Amino acid sequence: MSIGSINPLLPNLQPIKSATQQASKVEEGGAQSSFGDMLNNALKEVNDLQNEANDNIEGLTLKKEGVTPHSAMVALEKADVAFQLMNAIRGKIIRAYEEVIRTQV
DSSP: OOOTTTGGGGGGOOOOOOHHHHHHHHHHTTOOOOHHHHHHHHHHHHHHHHHHHHHHHHHHHTTOTTOOHHHHHHHHHHHHHHHHHHHHHHHHHHHHHHHHHHOOO
16 A cells, blocks of 8 residues: 555645644734733623623514514523623632632731
8 A cells, every 4th residue: 555645635734733832822923911801801791692682682572673582582591601600700719819818928
């Protein structure tokens, strides 16, 4: 069996990059963001989901065109799950902060 038929395909193959190589490229590109920025963006996303759910429910009650009970329930559940996750993360951040405060130097 000859591997000669495979050789033309080899130049097109790209090596798989590890997560650390990809992370270093992000840092080099200047797209680095602080923890506060990341948290702020996450809060904005949760707020957007809440607003979308409110709009869908309002559209459902006012019988607006294109709003179905299914889409309203999906938007509401998305907002609920995002809020629960945000609340759980908030609790963990507070517990970590309290632990750091209790640490004696």
